[in-house]
Amino acid sequence: xxxxxxxxxxxxxxxxxxxxxxxxxxxxxxxxxxxxxxxxxxxxxxxxxxxxxxxxxxxxxxxxxxxxxxxxxxxxxxxxxxxxxxxxxxxxxxxxxxxxxxxxxxxxxxxxxxxxxxxxxxxxxxxxxxxxxxxxxxxxxxxxxxxxxxxxxxxxxxxxxxxxxxxxxxxxxxxxxxxxxxxxxxxxxxxxxxxxxxxxxxxxxxxxxxxxxxxxxxxxxxxxxxxxxxxxxxxxxxxxxxxxxxxxxxxxxxxxxxxxxxxxxxxxxxxxxxxxxxxxxxxxxxxxxxxxxxxxxxxxxxxxxxxxxxxxxxxxxxxx
Numbered sequence: 251x252x253x254x255x256x257x258x259x260x261x262x263x264x265x266x267x268x269x270x271x272x273x274x275x276x277x278x279x280x281x282x283x284x285x286x287x288x289x290x291x292x293x294x295x296x297x298x299x300x301x302x303x304x305x306x307x308x309x310x311x312x313x314x315x316x317x318x319x320x321x322x323x324x325x326x327x328x329x330x331x332x333x334x335x336x337x338x339x340x341x342x343x344x345x346x347x348x349x350x351x352x353x354x355x356x357x358x359x360x361x362x363x364x365x366x367x368x369x370x371x372x373x374x375x376x377x378x379x380x381x382x383x384x385x386x387x388x389x390x391x392x393x394x395x396x397x398x399x400x401x402x403x404x405x406x407x408x409x410x411x412x413x414x415x416x417x418x419x420x421x422x423x424x425x426x427x428x429x430x431x432x433x434x435x436x437x438x439x440x441x442x443x444x445x446x447x448x449x450x451x452x453x454x455x456x457x458x459x460x461x462x463x464x465x466x467x468x469x470x471x472x473x474x475x476x477x478x479x480x481x482x483x484x485x486x487x488x489x490x491x492x493x494x495x496x497x498x499x500x501x502x503x504x505x506x507x508x509x510x511x512x513x514x515x516x517x518x519x520x521x522x523x524x525x526x527x528x529x530x531x532x533x534x535x536x537x538x539x540x541x542x543x544x545x546x547x548x549x550x551x552x553x554x555x556x557x558x559x560x561x562x563x564x565x566x567x568x569x570x
Contacts, residue, residue: 339365395421
């Protein structure tokens with residue numbers, strides 16, 4: 251009787267252990283790259299996204315863990331924006347992250363639409379970082395930010411001013427927020443640890459504030475930042491402003507409000523309106539009039555109309 255009871259319960263435990271082993275790659279699928287080249291890649295499916303890799307020999311547990319992280323990254327972007335990208339590159343309804351020999355850079359993501367490509371070196375950094383210490387290379391969470399960018403009409407600076415500081419700065423900022431939301435650790439950047447890199451980026455706003463000669467005109471307008479150890483630029487300074495706002499006004503709750511407030515605003519008719527719009531949206535998200543912070547301490551050129559609108563947005567906003 252004792253032996254029968256032991257066998258009766260041991261079978262389910264064996265089945266559970268077997269079921270816990272992550273599946274390997276699926277059968278190879280055909281993929282057409284951003285550059286129009288057709289290749290055969292192996293899918294590793296998550297719930298929201300799918301890796302397409304050149305090899306099917308990767309560790310299934312590592313690939314399953316990475317899929318889990320980027321399912322959460324996807325969900326955070328969806329929650330923070332309240333939107334999904336236009337459908338461009340998908341496999342069975344999943345956003346594709348494809349390993350290809352060549353793309354628009356070391357990594358590339360469509361702007362406002364699904365589809366990300368990583369060169370082999372970037373994929374190795376991502377895979378190896380997780381294998382080593384369960385850290386996540388910065389490139390892929392950044393590229394998700396490209397897919398989830400919807401705010402050029404409201405926020406993009408207009409020619410002859412480059413829009414790079416804001417459009418790219420959004421993804422630079424949101425990659426950190428997405429990893430925070432996913433409970434994942436940022437991997438190294440150049441010769442710095444992820445935490446060191448983030449600390450340098452966070453300090454840019456302090457360097458800017460401490461230098462009276464550092465203004466919006468000398469930084470974000472020309473995609474520049476105060477001198478810093480990593481040579482970070484205006485995209486990183488914009489991210490630093492956002493990080494400070496998030497730190498002081500509710501963390502991820504503020505971030506989940508900010509971009510929805512941006513989406514409520516009309517298209518900007520000028521760079522000045524685009525500058526005003528960010529201050530208005532941030533004030534609404536924080537339920538605090540932030541125009542004095544932007545104009546007096548951060549030296550942004552907020553117009554009188556923008557100042558009035560920021561005060562009204564703060565007054566009319568519900569508390570976080």
